[in-house]
Amino acid sequence: MQRFAALLDGLLLTPSRNGKLVLIADYLRDTPDPDRGWALAALTGAVDFPAVKAGTVRSLMAERVDPVLWALSRDFVGDTAETASLLWPEPATPPTGPSPTLGEIVTALGSTTRSAAPGLLASLLDQLDTAGRYALIKFATGALRIGISARLAKVAFAQAFSVAVDEVEEYWHGQHPPYGPLFQWATGAAPPPRTDLLPLFRPFMLAHPLEDQAISLADYVAEWKWDGIRVQLVHVNGETRVYSRGGDEISASFPEIAAALPFPAVLDGELLVRGNQQGGEAGGAASFNALQQRLGRKTVSKAMLAEAPAFVRLYDVLIDEGEDLRGEPWTTRRGRLEALIPRLDPARFDLSETIAATDMDSLAAIRAGARDAAIEGVMLKHRASPYVAGRRSGLWYKWKREPLLVDCVLMYAQRGSGKRSSFYSDFTFGCWDGDPDAGAELLPVGKAYFGFTDEELKWLDRHVRQHTVAKFGPVRETDKSLVFEVAFDSVHASKRHKSGVAMRFPRINRIRQDKPAHEADRLDALLSMVT
Amino acid sequence: MAGCFTWIKAEPMGIRIVPADAWIDPSRAVERALVTHGHADHARGGHGQTIATPATLAIMGVRYGVAEGTVPADYHEPIILGGGVSATFLPAGHVLGSAQILLEYAGERVIVTGDYKRSPDPTCLPFAVTPCDLFITEATFGLPVFRHPPIADEIARLLAARAANPERCVLVGAYALGKAQRVIAELRAASWHEPIYLHGAMETMCRLYEEQGVQLGDLRSAAGVPKTELAGAIVICPPSALNDRWSRRLPDPLTAMASGWMRVRQRARQRGVKLPLVISDHADWDELTQTIAEVNPAETWITHGREEALLRWCELHQRRARALALSGYEDEDD
Numbered sequence: 001m002q003r004f005a006a007l008l009d010g011l012l013l014t015p016s017r018n019g020k021l022v023l024i025a026d027y028l029r030d031t032p033d034p035d036r037g038w039a040l041a042a043l044t045g046a047v048d049f050p051a052v053k054a055g056t057v058r059s060l061m062a063e064r065v066d067p068v069l070w071a072l073s074r075d076f077v078g079d080t081a082e083t084a085s086l087l088w089p090e091p092a093t094p095p096t097g098p099s100p101t102l103g104e105i106v107t108a109l110g111s112t113t114r115s116a117a118p119g120l121l122a123s124l125l126d127q128l129d130t131a132g133r134y135a136l137i138k139f140a141t142g143a144l145r146i147g148i149s150a151r152l153a154k155v156a157f158a159q160a161f162s163v164a165v166d167e168v169e170e171y172w173h174g175q176h177p178p179y180g181p182l183f184q185w186a187t188g189a190a191p192p193p194r195t196d197l198l199p200l201f202r203p204f205m206l207a208h209p210l211e212d213q214a215i216s217l218a219d220y221v222a223e224w225k226w227d228g229i230r231v232q233l234v235h236v237n238g239e240t241r242v243y244s245r246g247g248d249e250i251s252a253s254f255p256e257i258a259a260a261l262p263f264p265a266v267l268d269g270e271l272l273v274r275g276n277q278q279g280g281e282a283g284g285a286a287s288f289n290a291l292q293q294r295l296g297r298k299t300v301s302k303a304m305l306a307e308a309p310a311f312v313r314l315y316d317v318l319i320d321e322g323e324d325l326r327g328e329p330w331t332t333r334r335g336r337l338e339a340l341i342p343r344l345d346p347a348r349f350d351l352s353e354t355i356a357a358t359d360m361d362s363l364a365a366i367r368a369g370a371r372d373a374a375i376e377g378v379m380l381k382h383r384a385s386p387y388v389a390g391r392r393s394g395l396w397y398k399w400k401r402e403p404l405l406v407d408c409v410l411m412y413a414q415r416g417s418g419k420r421s422s423f424y425s426d427f428t429f430g431c432w433d434g435d436p437d438a439g440a441e442l443l444p445v446g447k448a449y450f451g452f453t454d455e456e457l458k459w460l461d462r463h464v465r466q467h468t469v470a471k472f473g474p475v476r477e478t479d480k481s482l483v484f485e486v487a488f489d490s491v492h493a494s495k496r497h498k499s500g501v502a503m504r505f506p507r508i509n510r511i512r513q514d515k516p517a518h519e520a521d522r523l524d525a526l527l528s529m530v531t
Numbered sequence: 532m533a534g535c536f537t538w539i540k541a542e543p544m545g546i547r548i549v550p551a552d553a554w555i556d557p558s559r560a561v562e563r564a565l566v567t568h569g570h571a572d573h574a575r576g577g578h579g580q581t582i583a584t585p586a587t588l589a590i591m592g593v594r595y596g597v598a599e600g601t602v603p604a605d606y607h608e609p610i611i612l613g614g615g616v617s618a619t620f621l622p623a624g625h626v627l628g629s630a631q632i633l634l635e636y637a638g639e640r641v642i643v644t645g646d647y648k649r650s651p652d653p654t655c656l657p658f659a660v661t662p663c664d665l666f667i668t669e670a671t672f673g674l675p676v677f678r679h680p681p682i683a684d685e686i687a688r689l690l691a692a693r694a695a696n697p698e699r700c701v702l703v704g705a706y707a708l709g710k711a712q713r714v715i716a717e718l719r720a721a722s723w724h725e726p727i728y729l730h731g732a733m734e735t736m737c738r739l740y741e742e743q744g745v746q747l748g749d750l751r752s753a754a755g756v757p758k759t760e761l762a763g764a765i766v767i768c769p770p771s772a773l774n775d776r777w778s779r780r781l782p783d784p785l786t787a788m789a790s791g792w793m794r795v796r797q798r799a800r801q802r803g804v805k806l807p808l809v810i811s812d813h814a815d816w817d818e819l820t821q822t823i824a825e826v827n828p829a830e831t832w833i834t835h836g837r838e839e840a841l842l843r844w845c846e847l848h849q850r851r852a853r854a855l856a857l858s859g860y861e862d863e864d865d
């Protein structure tokens with residue numbers, strides 16, 4: 001208990017996140033089981049003794065301290081547990097022998113009753129010093145409140161034993177305090193706890209951006225990087241769950257997907273919507289907007305299911321019929337994935353095709369030619385790569401397409417939301433519909449609200465205020481004197497927009513104070529880039 | 532007799548001895564002042580006449596430039612103040628030169644404690660328990676949550692932290708008058724004989740203590756000392772310098788603070804202290820209550836701190852007591 005007490009005091013007096021991580025990691029490494037597991041449970045808010053309540057402590061103190069002196073002390077100290085720890089009368093005969101361990105305390109508190117709890121707590125308090133009493137009360141009432149998040153505790157656990165935090169997250173599921181199997185795995189004493197029978201999200205394997213690494217396509221396979229929602233499908237015990245990037249379950253928003261995986265497996269893929277909006281070929285992958293509209297819905301209407309049916313383009317298989325394939329090389333997993341495809345409904349699943357390219361130059365040419373709305377770039381996966389959580393260097397790379405650029409003129413600005421609500425930070429910009437010197441007009445072609453720095457935002461806000469020609473509610477129309485270089489991923493024909501085009505993922509790349517508005521691009525320039 | 536004490540008045544600026552036309556620890560300049568000790572909330576310059584122990588007068592000379600009109604009062608030697616009042620300075624155990632003042636008038640005995648403590652301190656004489664009718668006590672730590680541990684335990688923690696961080700230095704925040712010297716003397720008593728490095732604000736007072744016969748060992752100025760030499764060293768600075776630019780010259784200092792307030796975590800946290808050392812030059816709750824019981828006065832006046840709790844204790848123990856509201860008594864030291 002003394003060690004746990006010292007940990008709590010250390011955490012209280014250490015403001016920095018790194019300092020806290022070191023303290024927790026040292027504690028977890030140096031403390032025996034089961035104490036460290038119980039401490040971890042306390043830090044992550046997983047300790048609860050129904051027989052002990054905050055009121056238990058208050059009534060114990062009421063029997064020992066004058067109520068006026070208690071109230072004055074509590075006011076000054078500001079924390080009931082600390083006040084009680086300071087005011088607890090030292091027992092007439094000082095405790096002999098070692099103070100109780102966390103494990104012993106858990107055993108005692110866990111098996112006590114509501115009526116026996118005060119007496120038990122009192123006898124434990126008698127065996128501890130001030131810091132120990134403070135820690136005991138915090139622990140027993142389950143209210144640490146020392147500003148440690150569960151995530152921070154897990155990161156510290158990973159640091160303590162040099163394991164990946166994503167693996168900690170995975171194996172944590174289904175474990176209970178004091179987490180014996182988790183510590184056994186982390187210390188190398190046992191294989192990881194089995195999780196294949198749990199409907200768990202496994203953290204995604206991610207890619208590093210490709211910079212100037214030399215890549216040989218003999219070692220790496222190329223695959224399109226699709227621009228939908230990365231999902232993981234987990235089928236266990238007759239039920240399928242769909243998880244998005246952060247491990248959030250989105251099964252309810254995509255019931256047709258959840259219903260379509262009929263056998264136990266964990267699959268990795270890209271969730272896309274079928275359709276031909278925004279230039280996608282009929283039956284191909286369609287607009288990201290359509291996906292966004294479905295995401296976040298608790299229920300999905302029949303009309304929506306019909307209008308924007310979702311499907312998953314499969315990248316990988318992690319677990320197949322209970323067999324964990326993550327340690328296998330990509331080629332093996334790919335073979336297993338291809339073998340699964342015939343068992344799946346083609347309306348709901350297809351295979352993310354690999355790209356046949358002999359070398360990087362031909363791949364670059366293929367990549368440059370690809371303007372499908374749903375293609376974000378190219379993935380390069382090492383053929384021998386196991387499936388590991390997070391970004392591991394040398395295994396997977398993403399090779400995004402170069403952004404397209406166009407010079408546009410600022411037309412309207414609107415206030416942002418949240419901490420930007422006092423700034424004009426949402427910008428609508430346009431291109432000329434002809435020769436500006438021959439009376440052409442600006443037509444709005446897109447909207448962007450990022451791409452600039454905070455400094456630039458302040459400058460833009462001032463520009464908008466000083467160049468306002470009209471106000472429409474929260475929107476200001478500017479004098480159309482400022483040019484933006486706008487970067488975007490692709491542009492598509494759109495009947496909904498007056499300009500006839502819609503940009504995908506536009507952002508302010510540069511503010512072109514140097515460029516006169518009449519030299520901004522014309523709509524023709526954008527139309528020539530439509531895919 | 533007891534219960535009258537009309538010749539002693541508690542006024543906002545201090546305690547007035549009416550028949551002698553003198554004040555104890557007045558917060559403004561007066562014609563005649565009796566000063567319990569050198570802390571700024573008790574001592575100030577500008578009085579016509581200053582009556583204090585020789586050590587306190589030496590401190591006031593250095594700190595407030597007091598040179599004129601000084602009247603040294605030796606411990607246990609009564610001084611006739613006039614108007615039928617005599618005053619005797621008695622050791623208070625707070626800092627070097629600190630005194631309780633025993634006033635006698637018309638058969639009534641009144642003690643003004645100034646600041647005091649009961650735990651041993653190698654830098655000053657221990658508190659002398661003296662019977663009286665009216666006991667005017669300080670109450671800086673007048674809450675039952677304040678129990679100061681034995682100083683040897685805290686010094687051991689300080690030395691352990693130093694030993695565990697050989698690349699760093701331990702920077703101890705301690706008030707320049709009293710606390711710093713006590714920490715140094717206790718370190719010496721714990722066999723720490725390495726040089727101890729001082730912030731400039733500490734040097735004068737340490738020198739004065741040594742002149743007054745308190746041995747502090749090898750003290751050095753921290754100014755201009757290379758970081759490598761300070762690795763593994765103990766450095767003492769005023770609390771205000773703990774987290775300011777001055778401490779950047781030190782090798783990754785582990786900040787400690789020696790104060791009775793360190794007993795409460797939030798206080799330590801607010802100060803940004805990593806190693807709170809519960810070391811106080813004031814009586815803790817147990818000492819305050821034990822002292823009242825031992826002195827056993829007919830009446831107790833409580834001032835200078837958290838009066839309500841001590842007042843409550845007196846009430847619970849059937850002791851006549853009242854709280855005074857004196858101004859200007861913000862602890863300089865704790």
Ligand SMILES: [Zn+2]
Pocket residue numbers: 568570625646864
């Ligand atoms: Zn003082």
Ligand SMILES: [Zn+2]
Pocket residue numbers: 570572573646835861862863864
């Ligand atoms: Zn004082």
